[in-house]
Amino acid sequence: MIDNHKLVTLITEEEIKAAVIKAANDYAKLYENQQLTIVAELSSTFVFVADLIRELPIDVTIQFITRKPGEDHTAKIDLGLTDSLEDKNVLIVCDIFYKGNALKKTYDLVMAENPKDVKLLSLIDKKSKEKNEELNVESLFKLDDVFIVGYGLTHNESYRGLKGIYNLQVEEK
Secondary structure, eight states: OOTTEEEEEEEOHHHHHHHHHHHHHHHHHHTTTSOEEEEEEHHHHHHHHHHHHHHOOSOEEEEEEEEEEOTTSSEEEEOOOSSOOTTOEEEEEEEEESSOHHHHHHHHHHHTTOOSEEEEEEEEEEOOTTOOTTSOEEEEEEEOSOOEEBTTBOBTTBSTTOSSEEEEEEOOO
């Protein structure tokens, strides 16, 4: 840990594991005897997605997406699709549902592929006054608007490997 950083536990490894197992069981029932395609941003969700697919007892494919800064300072999303999502069951997975702007862009891109069904799953729903309320997102946890790290979430690429989720507090020197 960096000298002036303090980590305050918000969600333990055990709580994450239990929530992931419950979500996997719910989606397994919903898509029993069907294939599910997970669409998720690679850099921020791979830990969450890896745990989720290990708990899903159904056929799962994964399509990781990447975000690239655009010339107009907005994120451009590359679905990187080699196969169409047409007539597929799609679960869009994100790390944090805050305002929902990037998630809405991903949702719109997925919907343009004419999938059979689309659900949205977020690890964390962070409180925001400017949330995109038109998205129906299932979230495993709800948190206040604090800076969080761990379980794939980083601060300057550090803390990704922590097994729980922590509020990172930077203390003035």
